Amino acid sequence: MTMRFPYAPMRLRRPAVSLGGRTIRPRPLISVTLLGPADVSLQDGLLDTGADDTIFSDTVAAQIGLDLSNAPVGDAAGLGPGVFSLRFAQVVLRVADNFERREWTAWVGFTSAPLRHPTLGFAGFLQYFTATFYGDREEVELTVNSLYPGT
Amino acid sequence: MAENEKPDRWTYVRNRSKWTPDELAVYGDEWVGWSLDGSRIVAHHADLLEATRLAREAGFGGEDVIWEHLPPGGEVDCLL
Numbered sequence: 001m002t003m004r005f006p007y008a009p010m011r012l013r014r015p016a017v018s019l020g021g022r023t024i025r026p027r028p029l030i031s032v033t034l035l036g037p038a039d040v041s042l043q044d045g046l047l048d049t050g051a052d053d054t055i056f057s058d059t060v061a062a063q064i065g066l067d068l069s070n071a072p073v074g075d076a077a078g079l080g081p082g083v084f085s086l087r088f089a090q091v092v093l094r095v096a097d098n099f100e101r102r103e104w105t106a107w108v109g110f111t112s113a114p115l116r117h118p119t120l121g122f123a124g125f126l127q128y129f130t131a132t133f134y135g136d137r138e139e140v141e142l143t144v145n146s147l148y149p150g151t
Numbered sequence: 152m153a154e155n156e157k158p159d160r161w162t163y164v165r166n167r168s169k170w171t172p173d174e175l176a177v178y179g180d181e182w183v184g185w186s187l188d189g190s191r192i193v194a195h196h197a198d199l200l201e202a203t204r205l206a207r208e209a210g211f212g213g214e215d216v217i218w219e220h221l222p223p224g225g226e227v228d229c230l231l
Contacts, residue, residue, distance in 0.1 A: 040213035
């Protein structure tokens with residue numbers, strides 16, 4: 001089975017020159033549920049094949065009742081000059097479309113750095129799926145692969 | 152709300168995309184909680200925990216709201 005999701009068309013203040021003047025940016029965002037010890041949180045995450053890890057804001061950890069005080073740490077960098085810290089925890093993630101639902105436990109990084117969208121990167125997320133990005137249809141399909149550890 | 156009654160992703164995306172940058176600018180640098188059909192904002196606050204409390208007060212549980220943090224100046228032109 002394959003889950004299919006539409007890109008999210010995000011409206012812009014000014015036309016995007018690089019898209020021929022379109023006033024929307026289609027982004028491969030999907031809803032992902034984090035199941036924590038105290039609560040759950042639904043977040044729109046960005047499928048990012050260039051990201052090493054799956055990363056959420058650390059306030060989301062607090063929202064679902066995750067204690068990060070003794071969490072393993074790491075660091076990360078993007079395009080800017082700075083390096084920011086990550087704290088890792090195992091979280092149950094869930095994604096679903098109209099026909100299929102997948103739930104698995106993953107190591108997820110949490111950061112205090114500002115994130116426009118949570119990053120659904122290789123570790124914890126894309127490593128478990130075959131992801132097909134349809135630039136023409138502005139859709140993405142996810143199919144679990146042999147590494148998928150969940151249900 | 153039963154699982155099979157929840158709006159699907161396509162409905163959410165269609166409705167969410169109707170919101171203009173100007174309409175969302177007032178929520179800049181805040182956590183915004185969207186209804187599952189993307190048609191309305193059920194709670195918003197700079198602090199996610201407070202926004203969550205406001206959503207619960209309005210009758211929305213953890214699986215009834217899609218959370219998004221909007222950039223300080225509203226939607227950005229490009230993600231890197």
